[in-house]
Amino acid sequence: MAASPAHPSPGNHPHLPASPLHDLMYGHIYASALRAVVLHGIPDLLAGGPRSAVDLAARSRTQAGPLYRVLRLLAARGLFREDAGGTFALTEGSEALRAGVPNSRRAAVLLFTDVMYRRSAEGLTDTLHTGEPGFEAAYGAPFFEYLVAAPDAGRLFDTAISSLTDGVNAQVAGSYSFPDRGTVVDVAGGRGGLLREVLTRSPGLTGVLFERPETLADHLLDSGETAGRWRTEGGDLFAAVPEGGDLYLLKNILHDWPDADCLRILATVRRAMAPGTRLLVIDAVLPADGTPDPAVALDIVMLMMLRGRERTAAEFEGLLTRSGFRLRGIVPTPSLTSIVEAEAV
Incomplete structure (x- = not known):
């Protein structure tokens, strides 16, 4: 019996491609998913070849279900590759997220998804009124002064910028x-x-x-x-x-x-x-x-x-x-x- 037009079969569902508006609305979700897999070392665990979410979860001490869903989201954007059996592999983009590889972007991802950047971005609404940087409103000091007073943030910044400029x-x-x-x-x-x-x-x-x-x-x-x-x-x-x-x-x-x-x-x-x-x-x-x-x-x-x-x-x-x-x-x-x-x- 043919599927009703009102209820198309799963294989023939007429999905619409994501629009620019959709990508913008979900931008913070993609960034948070990216930060999560980097912090849990998933790209490094995939260096030896494809692995299932269950295997990756056991090695990273995470939960297989949530990890699979996050990897599936990032795979849809080309950051990982998922095969028909649910195993994940690195792509060119995620290869650069490994620690210690030439031109690694791991530190840069951790910097630009850090809370100090997120809070500063949230301040753009007020910046449009005041012209003042959201960072200064959130942290009460100019950015570079803050980095001197916050050594961990300063080290992250220096490491990330060095990694970005080495190839440049x-x-x-x-x-x-x-x-x-x-x-x-x-x-x-x-x-x-x-x-x-x-x-x-x-x-x-x-x-x-x-x-x-x-x-x-x-x-x-x-x-x-x-x-x-x-x-x-x-x-x-x-x-x-x-x-x-x-x-x-x-x-x-x-x-x-x-x-x-x-x-x-x-x-x-x-x-x-x-x-x-x-x-x-x-x-x-x-x-x-x-x-x-x-x-x-x-x-x-x-x-x-x-x-x-x-x-x-x-x-x-x-x-x-x-x-x-x-x-x-x-x-x-x-x-x-x-x-x-x-x-x-």
Whole structure:
């Protein structure tokens, strides 16, 4: 007997594809499911091959029923692969969630699904009224000040950002024609990952890593390829930066700050530079025509957490021109960031 049109058989149910609105409404559910499987080490348990939810539950000390349902949800988004027998396997996306693998995104997932990001996102309703970051309303302090006072959060942030930028450093260094000779000054360059990559690729260059002293204590420049070609200098990028460099780098710095502070930073850097010296501002560059771009989501993270923003090419040019620079061009990279090349005038 044929199934009634009002009650279609399970195999022929006319499901509608998920709409963008559906995905947005359920976004926090997907994020929470992702965090749960990462915290319970499920991607690492699947490293040796497919396993059933019952097996995974026994190994992770979780409940098989709830675990199966969460994995099924994430498999529907391509993060895992489920076969007809209910076993799950890694995909390219979940392979990157394992601990200790190259370009692991485990720490990044734990950072961006952390309660401090969730609470800041919940504050967007008030941010639209006040213009103030939701983070500051929730925690009573600017983001970076809070990280200093909360060591666990600070370590998570540093680990996650390092994991996200390790691959980017190679992509940036490989996308720009660095000179054969001279001194590169990496301003607020973190632990020095980008400078190390640049010096490794260009044996004739020397480098200066300029950062806060507490960050320099854990720098990454001690490697055989760069021996004798670098030094560190501690300080405040709003006060003064090392003079005499032939090329200056500002990677993922300007997007942390509003325009007024960016102008202060750029003015400080310009005072250290001779006319004709090059500056590379390495940040995401938003399309001006509304073309979809992943940096648009990063711009909302800036709105939630800090007082900075992502910018278009015209906005970068405006800041640079007002600070004594001339925009030379923009070099794309395979990563989210581009290289905005400027010259001191």
